[in-house]
Amino acid sequence: MRKHNNKIQEAVHQLFEARVHLGHRKGRWNSKMAPFIYGVREGIHILDLNKTVSFLRRALRVLANVLSDKGNVLFVGNRRENALLAGALGKRYKKHIAFINTKWVGGTLTNQETFEDTKKRLTIKRKTKNKRISTYLQGFPGGFGKPDLIILLNVNNNRLLVREANASHIPIIGILDTNSNPIGITYPIGGNDDSVQSHFFYCQAFSYVINKSLFN
Secondary structure (H helix, E strand, O other): OOHHHHHHHHHHHHHHHHOOOEEEEEHHOOOHHHEEEEEEEEEEEEOOOHHHHHHHHHHHHHHHHHHOOOOOOEOOOOOOHHHHOOOOOOOOHOOOOOEEOOOOOOOOOOHHHHHHHHHHOHHHHHHOOOHHHHHOOOOOOOOOOOOOOEEEEOOOOOHHHHHHHHHOOOEEEEEOOOOOOOEEEEEEOEEEEHHHHHHHHHHHHHHHHHHHHOOO
């Protein structure tokens, strides 16, 4: 029991160092995030890191199970603070993980037949001409199909993605700041979504599980 408690405290310390606990000013919060919040300090909402540890561990177990069952995972981070990290993680595991680090294109999930047809018809010449489509599609391995799980680093500017995933019954692991809406997120994780340091921590955690699940 003591060993277990020590591990939790160590995890909480790591989250604290990564600034995961820092939310927004209390005037900017979403009341639906109340269960994830510890309190207010100097006018800023502080996320409950004990709950964050618990929800993060659950999400990592879900990710490990999907990968163990040879499922497809789509990794999405399309804010300035996480786009490079999302792209780097996706490229590292490009045969197993798809990624999007640009603006979400409507219909990616709900109009899968058209999306797959676009990928097939896009020649190298046309890719050069349409850089936006080329950049968007670069994160999808050939024959990837519909994902079995989505990891979403920034929920607030991806509500269309959330609606499409819900309509397609695809579960979502999502990072939720104090101004986020947790509705539609299957496996919510309370955490700062504005800090590069926080996103680096999340990507490290996901990368560790991906690497362990695929290559151990």
